[in-house]
Amino acid sequence: MTDPAAAQAPTTVLGASTPRTPPARLGVAVVHDLVEAIVTGEVQPGAVLPPEGVLSQTFGVSRTVIRESVKRVEEKGLLTVAQGRGTSVNEASAWNVLDPVVLSALVEHDDSLGILDELAVVRGVLEGSMANAAAGRRTAERTAALQHALDHMHETIDDFDAYSQADVDFHFTVMEQSGTRLAPTITRILFDRARESSRFVGAPAAEALRLTLEEHQAVLDAIEAGDAAGAQRAMEHHIAEAWARRRLPTARD
Structure with a gap:
C-alpha cells in the first residue's frame, strides 16, 4: 500500500525518484537546473552533490554531459570540485552574480x-x-x-x-x-x-x-x-x- 505522505512529498531537482529528460541542448538544461537548485536554496552551501553516476540517472543524461555541466557551474562560482572530496556548493559570496544564468535565476526567484x-x-x-x-x-x-x-x-x-x-x-x-x-x-x-x-x-x-x-x-x-x-x-x-x-x-x- 502506498504511503499517502510519501505520495504527496514534493520532488526536487536532485532528489527526483525517476530520471528526467531535459529538452534539447541537454547540457544547457542541466546547467540551468543545477544553478536554480543552488540559487533557490534547494541545495545549501556546503552540501556535497551526489556522485556523477547518480546525477546521470537523475537527469537522464550521460556522465559526459554531467561532467561538462558541473564544470560550467563551477566556472560560475557556485561549485567547487575537489579530488577525493566530491563537488560541494559554495557560499553565495563566491557566486559570479554577473553571469547571465546566475543573475537570471536570482531575479526569477x-x-x-x-x-x-x-x-x-x-x-x-x-x-x-x-x-x-x-x-x-x-x-x-x-x-x-x-x-x-x-x-x-x-x-x-x-x-x-x-x-x-x-x-x-x-x-x-x-x-x-x-x-x-x-x-x-x-x-x-x-x-x-x-x-x-x-x-x-x-x-x-x-x-x-x-x-x-x-x-x-x-x-x-x-x-x-x-x-x-x-x-x-x-x-x-x-x-x-x-x-x-x-x-x-x-x-x-
Missing part, C-alpha cells in the same frame, strides 16, 4: 524583491558616475544626441513598449558619452537580466511616465550645462525614484 532593490542601488551608483563623466565630455553633437533620445521618449509616451525602449536608448546614450568601458558593460548585464522580470518592468501609469520624462530632462539639463555633480545627482535620483514607483509591495514589506 527574488520573491522579496531584494535582488531588484540592490540592482537599483548599483545602477544608481554606476549610471550616476557615467552621467558625471558625460557632463565632463559634453559637446554640442553629444548634447544633440541626448536631446534626440529624449524627444523620442516624448513622441512614444502613448506606446508603452516603444517608450520603454526609448527610455533604454537615453540611458545607453549617456553611457556611451561617458567614455568609460567597464561601468556600461556591467550596467547592461544587470539591466538586460532585470528586464526579463515583469516585476522589474511593472506597468507604470501615465503620471509615472510623465515624472520619468521630467527626471530625464533634469539629467540632460545638467549634462548640457557641464554640471557633473548635478548630472550624477539627477541620474541617481531618477533611478531610485523610478524603481520606487514601479516596485510592488511584497509579503515581506
Whole structure:
C-alpha cells in the first residue's frame, strides 16, 4: 500500500525518484537546473552533490554531459570540485552574480524583491558616475544626441513598449558619452537580466511616465550645462525614484 505522505512529498531537482529528460541542448538544461537548485536554496552551501553516476540517472543524461555541466557551474562560482572530496556548493559570496544564468535565476526567484532593490542601488551608483563623466565630455553633437533620445521618449509616451525602449536608448546614450568601458558593460548585464522580470518592468501609469520624462530632462539639463555633480545627482535620483514607483509591495514589506 502506498504511503499517502510519501505520495504527496514534493520532488526536487536532485532528489527526483525517476530520471528526467531535459529538452534539447541537454547540457544547457542541466546547467540551468543545477544553478536554480543552488540559487533557490534547494541545495545549501556546503552540501556535497551526489556522485556523477547518480546525477546521470537523475537527469537522464550521460556522465559526459554531467561532467561538462558541473564544470560550467563551477566556472560560475557556485561549485567547487575537489579530488577525493566530491563537488560541494559554495557560499553565495563566491557566486559570479554577473553571469547571465546566475543573475537570471536570482531575479526569477527574488520573491522579496531584494535582488531588484540592490540592482537599483548599483545602477544608481554606476549610471550616476557615467552621467558625471558625460557632463565632463559634453559637446554640442553629444548634447544633440541626448536631446534626440529624449524627444523620442516624448513622441512614444502613448506606446508603452516603444517608450520603454526609448527610455533604454537615453540611458545607453549617456553611457556611451561617458567614455568609460567597464561601468556600461556591467550596467547592461544587470539591466538586460532585470528586464526579463515583469516585476522589474511593472506597468507604470501615465503620471509615472510623465515624472520619468521630467527626471530625464533634469539629467540632460545638467549634462548640457557641464554640471557633473548635478548630472550624477539627477541620474541617481531618477533611478531610485523610478524603481520606487514601479516596485510592488511584497509579503515581506
